[in-house]
Amino acid sequence: MALEDRNRVVILEDRVENISGAEFPLSFDKHEVSYSLEELKNALDIKIVHLTPTEIEFDLIGVDASIANALRRILLAEIPTMAIETVYMINNTGIVQDEVLAHRLGLVPILANPEDFNWKRAEDPPTDQNTIVFKLFVECFKNQNAAADETDPNKKYIGSSVYSSQLVWDPKGDQATRFADAPVRPIHDDILITKLRPGQVINCEMHCQKGVGKDHAKFSPVATASYRLLPDIQILQDITGDDAELFRSCFPPGVVEIVNEGGVRKAKVVNARKDTVSREVLRHKEFEGKVRLTRVRDHFIFNVESTGAIRPEVLVSKALDVLIEKCDISKAALAKLIKDDMTDE
Amino acid sequence: MDANQEKFPYIAVLEVPENKIEIVPGASSDLTSVTFSIKEEDHTLGNALRWCIMQNSQVDFCGYSIPHPSEAKTQVRIQTTDSTNAIDSMNKGLDDLKSACQLIQHKLHQRLAEGNFARTA
Numbered sequence: 001m002a003l004e005d006r007n008r009v010v011i012l013e014d015r016v017e018n019i020s021g022a023e024f025p026l027s028f029d030k031h032e033v034s035y036s037l038e039e040l041k042n043a044l045d046i047k048i049v050h051l052t053p054t055e056i057e058f059d060l061i062g063v064d065a066s067i068a069n070a071l072r073r074i075l076l077a078e079i080p081t082m083a084i085e086t087v088y089m090i091n092n093t094g095i096v097q098d099e100v101l102a103h104r105l106g107l108v109p110i111l112a113n114p115e116d117f118n119w120k121r122a123e124d125p126p127t128d129q130n131t132i133v134f135k136l137f138v139e140c141f142k143n144q145n146a147a148a149d150e151t152d153p154n155k156k157y158i159g160s161s162v163y164s165s166q167l168v169w170d171p172k173g174d175q176a177t178r179f180a181d182a183p184v185r186p187i188h189d190d191i192l193i194t195k196l197r198p199g200q201v202i203n204c205e206m207h208c209q210k211g212v213g214k215d216h217a218k219f220s221p222v223a224t225a226s227y228r229l230l231p232d233i234q235i236l237q238d239i240t241g242d243d244a245e246l247f248r249s250c251f252p253p254g255v256v257e258i259v260n261e262g263g264v265r266k267a268k269v270v271n272a273r274k275d276t277v278s279r280e281v282l283r284h285k286e287f288e289g290k291v292r293l294t295r296v297r298d299h300f301i302f303n304v305e306s307t308g309a310i311r312p313e314v315l316v317s318k319a320l321d322v323l324i325e326k327c328d329i330s331k332a333a334l335a336k337l338i339k340d341d342m343t344d345e
Numbered sequence: 346m347d348a349n350q351e352k353f354p355y356i357a358v359l360e361v362p363e364n365k366i367e368i369v370p371g372a373s374s375d376l377t378s379v380t381f382s383i384k385e386e387d388h389t390l391g392n393a394l395r396w397c398i399m400q401n402s403q404v405d406f407c408g409y410s411i412p413h414p415s416e417a418k419t420q421v422r423i424q425t426t427d428s429t430n431a432i433d434s435m436n437k438g439l440d441d442l443k444s445a446c447q448l449i450q451h452k453l454h455q456r457l458a459e460g461n462f463a464r465t466a
Contacts, residue, residue, distance in 0.1 A: 025401070040448060045452065049463065050462055050463040066395065067396070067446075069389075070393040080355065317454070327440075327443040334432065
């Protein structure tokens, strides 16, 4: 296989070729080196494309899919956050049943740094070190000032919509001083939890605990965490004239532009990154053998969108911490296994 | 704080299982062909570790599987040449994966410090 093709996934009309890499010792001639950090150090690069308080887009270049995928999986499922785990219903006369209401409350993202809290085992008592308490007391009334023929519930009633902003943090122990700078609260104030009608009441207490996404999705620190491979559109033969126009229309706007070269209109790939790899271009006979759609196998375009509890760039760093920790735990376990085995004999 | 929380602040389970790693019966006596069983791990560690171990030219074969979806364990099979053994290769694989992560993390922090990207408040 040609050297430049080794890290290309080729997209054909009816199939995808060359999907998994074969960058292992002895796979190719003269490629007999073992994994070396030096090699990775040279190949590895990260390019941050943009960063907002809730989103990061970055390119991770030069690593294998297994590492990129481990990172993605950890972001989704193994970074701890705080979320409502137990709801004590004192009174609920609303239309939404207790268990459904409790589930909805559980999904409300909570702004609290999970590193400030301990894990809570089932048998551990709740303390100010492992639990955050919220209270919700809402009641719906008729609005006496509303017009007799009013039909809008928001005007006709008072407190007919219950929003996440109505959750009241109840600091326990020294929490009020510990978190004086950053009070614990729901991240978003405008999450509709339920609706009420006059005379209906909800009174409950909620306990937040530390957990991870693999236990329940409410603990996931990300809204999305995904990657895609960088597209690479290779024009093998010049595409000119009206064909160039057609060629351009096969891709999303901004991928292909038409340049004028010596009076000839010619299609040119200007930004393959924007391509969705729709394969539309492969349906046209006139481009047969003139274009090759590929993706760069070791160029991952990551998109991480945080729920808002942890900054996105911190999330990526934490995900790597988790993977490092997994290695440490397994290494310690392996050492123990060998030690136990020796004492047995 | 618990000792485990001090040591491993991020782990998804509070306690590391008693026998986190076991050797599945049937390993060769010289330990060049061994199947390890790792509890409470999945594709996240399994696949990344497999890739790292395969980068070792002394390893003839490495593969992983999750024998049953409702059992939280991953099996990693390693076969090596006579010049080393599966346990050393596993150890090296874990070390390599860890240093790869540290390298990526270092690069990330470096790029963040450079601040050469679009930033919106």
